[in-house]
Amino acid sequence: QVQLVESGGGLVQSGGSLRLSCAASGPTYRRKTMGWFRQALRQEREFVAAIDWSGDNTYYPDTVKGRFTISRDNAKNTVYLQMNSLKVEDTAVYYCTAGADDGTVVSGHTDDWGQGTQVTVSS
Numbered sequence: 001q002v003q004l005v006e007s008g009g010g011l012v013q014s015g016g017s018l019r020l021s022c023a024a025s026g027p028t029y030r031r032k033t034m035g036w037f038r039q040a041l042r043q044e045r046e047f048v049a050a051i052d053w054s055g056d057n058t059y060y061p062d063t064v065k066g067r068f069t070i071s072r073d074n075a076k077n078t079v080y081l082q083m084n085s086l087k088v089e090d091t092a093v094y095y096c097t098a099g100a101d102d103g104t105v106v107s108g109h110t111d112d113w114g115q116g117t118q119v120t121v122s123s
Contacts, residue, residue: 001026001028001112002024002025002029002032002098003024003025003026003112004096004112005022005096005115006020006021006022006094006095006096006114006115006116006117007020007023007117008021008117009094009118010118010119010120011120011121011122012119012121013121013122013123014086014087014088014121014122016086016121017082017083017086018083019080019082019083020080020083020119021079021080022036022078022079022080022114023078024077024078024079024096025077029077030074031053032053032099032100032112033050033051033052033053033098033099033100033102033104033105034050034051034072034096035047035051035059035070035097035105035110036070036079036095036097037097037108038090038092038094038095038119039092039093039095039116040089040091040093043092045095046061046063047061047108048060048061048064048081049068049069049070049081050070050102050105050106051071051079053074055072055074057102058070059106064083064090067083067086068081068082068083069081069082069084070082079096081094083119086119086121088121088122089121090119090121091119091120091121092118093116093117093118094118095113095114096114097110097112097114098110
């Protein structure tokens with residue numbers, strides 16, 4: 001099991017940037033694929049980004065591709081989500097998750113989730 005704690009959320013104007021961090025703990029973190037999801041008010045949780053254990057493979061939906069970048073620093077047990085060119089529709093609670101493989105994380109069928117961090121983009 002992996003414990004996850006997100007940080008870095010906040011209020012930003014449209015077009016601005018934020019960097020989210022997810023601090024992970026647990027003996028198996030470095031073998032896990034890591035991901036970010038988001039959930040806007042009254043909407044379902046949505047996949048945002050994923051990165052495999054080595055950092056060599058990343059995945060994004062079209063809605064954020066080219067604007068968001070996921071990365072990880074295994075020495076620091078931390079995963080990052082750099083968000084640029086933010087839009088009002090990016091407003092949501094962002095969650096970090098960990099899973100055994102890329103497909104499991106991208107589909108959201110994971111057991112380990114953080115508590116979430118709020119991102120609000122104003123117009």
